[in-house]
Amino acid sequence: MDTKMRDPQFPAFVLCMMDLSRPHSRPSSALSPVTLRAVNDQVMKIEQLFLLPAGLPGRPDTREALVISPVLHCYFRATAPPPLVRKSRLATPRQRLPEFTSARTAKVARMSAKKFNKQHIDGEASEKKPINTQGNFDDPSKRYVSVRPSGDPKGSRVPGTQPGQKKAVVEGISFKDTNYGKPAADGTAAFMVTGKKDKKSMRPEHLDGQVTKEGKKYKDKHDNEFSECSSSTSAYYDN
Numbered sequence: 542m543d544t545k546m547r548d549p550q551f552p553a554f555v556l557c558m559m560d561l562s563r564p565h566s567r568p569s570s571a572l573s574p575v576t577l578r579a580v581n582d583q584v585m586k587i588e589q590l591f592l593l594p595a596g597l598p599g600r601p602d603t604r605e606a607l608v609i610s611p612v613l614h615c616y617f618r619a620t621a622p623p624p625l626v627r628k629s630r631l632a633t634p635r636q637r638l639p640e641f642t643s644a645r646t647a648k649v650a651r652m653s654a655k656k657f658n659k660q661h662i663d664g665e666a667s668e669k670k671p672i673n674t675q676g677n678f679d680d681p682s683k684r685y686v687s688v689r690p691s692g693d694p695k696g697s698r699v700p701g702t703q704p705g706q707k708k709a710v711v712e713g714i715s716f717k718d719t720n721y722g723k724p725a726a727d728g729t730a731a732f733m734v735t736g737k738k739d740k741k742s743m744r745p746e747h748l749d750g751q752v753t754k755e756g757k758k759y760k761d762k763h764d765n766e767f768s769e770c771s772s773s774t775s776a777y778y779d780n
Contacts, residue, residue, distance in 0.1 A: 650703065650737065653746035657736075658780065661748050668722030676716035676732070678745060684775035685709040685734070685743035688767040691758060699767065701735040701747070708735050709743055709776070710752055710759055710767070733761060742779030 597603045657678075660666045664675035677683070687709050689697040699708035710733050718726040733749040752759040757769045 650705075650744075650746060653703075654736070654744050654780075657734075657745045657747065661745070664717070664719075666719065666722070670719075671721060672725070673719050674716050674732075674748060675719070676714040678711065678714060678732075678734070679778045679780065680714075681777060683711050683713060684777060685711045685738060686775050687738065687770040688733070688759060689770055691766040691768045693768075695770075698770070703746075705737055706735050706746065707738045708733055708749065708767075709738050710734075710769070711743075712754070731759065733759070733767075738776050740774040741776055743776040744779050 591605060593604050595601065660670075660673055661675055662677075662679050664673070666673035666675075687707060688699055689695075690699060701707060710731055712731040713729060714732050715729050716727060716732075717724065730751045731754055733752050734743075734745040734747065735749055736746040737744045750762055752761050752767070759767045759769075761767070
């Protein structure tokens with residue numbers, strides 16, 4: 542690298558840059574999304590340090606202080622320090638994050654399903670929990686029915702809070718409520734749950750609460766009204 546006509550400390554700076562780039566010399570596909578984002582941010586901040594708004598002396602068209610040519614009006618001999626990550630190998634955070642997000646969503650779903658089974662099927666809730674409902678949600682004879690907000694067109698569904706989740710209603714659940722670990726109530730009722738549902742299976746991940754049935758319609762505790770989706774095949778509990 543030609544370091545003539547530059548500050549005497551510039552070679553030392555170049556060595557520091559090379560040391561910084563060495564840990565991230567692998568292809569961007571081998572870096573985690575978080576590491577890749579951090580490297581990209583470092584590159585951007587470092588490049589911004591060498592942008593001169595007024596341009597170089599005598600070269601107003603040249604704002605990049607690092608990429609310069611020793612000849613006044615020639616850009617073909619321009620030189621620059623080695624990049625931290627080759628631009629041809631870079632993947633933007635938007636390209637990488639969906640994979641990371643989908644993996645995280647799947648992990649959250651597994652944890653949610655495990656928590657549902659522990660609290661609402663096995664009844665192993667903390668004594669510090671004000672209200673917990675335990676029921677036979679895993680009974681193979683129970684069917685989970687998709688619902689839609691009353692008044693919405695056919696084919697509509699009630700989505701959950703996570704991607705891929707849907708709300709469904711299961712009837713005839715024998716339940717027991719506990720209040721801080723002590724018996725509070727029991728009976729048989731219909732419940733709305735949130736989870737992963739397809740035509741054959743339902744994996745509950747959250748218990749929304751009891752609903753009351755009136756014909757083919759259901760009402761939750763907030764008086765929101767839902768209609769049964771007759772076009773949807775009923776699903777059964779899947780662990």
